[in-house]
Amino acid sequence: MVEFLRARLDADERRALAAPNGPWEPALVTRGSGFDEWAIYGELGATSRWNKAKAAEEQLSQRRMIAGPGYEGGGVQGEAAAQHIARHNPTRVLAEVAAKRELIRMWESLKLLNEDGGYADAFGAASRAIQLHAAVHSGHPDYLKEWAP
Structure with missing residues (x-):
């Protein structure tokens, strides 16, 4: 995802x-x-x-x-x-892209911490945020239904 x-x-x-x-x-x-x-x-x-x-x-x-x-x-x-x-001009789109990339980086950090034990609640919340961002593109042919929040 x-x-x-x-x-x-x-x-x-x-x-x-x-x-x-x-x-x-x-x-x-x-x-x-x-x-x-x-x-x-x-x-x-x-x-x-x-x-x-x-x-x-x-x-x-x-x-x-x-x-x-x-x-x-x-x-x-x-x-x-x-x-x-x-x-929805390019300046705003670029700012949104940067913010969403930062959310992905945060999710990846929490994923690593969760694999070491603990942080399940934080990782679950971050995973939900990623699902919500991906759901914006649910009409895309590569979107998988199991990613739906």
């Missing part, structure tokens, strides 16, 4: 590193009839300077668009979707 979880973390890390840097910010682009169109903006472009004293619209216009509006061909429809996408 730990190797399975490491592989998922490695995949998350590769995707986050390949994406434009975070943080990402959602911005309303167009108020529509029936739905609003939103865009997601990421890091500043290489030649732009972000002056915090400028209006929010100007600040966003200097940032790189990650996901733009538009019904045909994709786009972000609705504030909830825009907020969700922006919240």
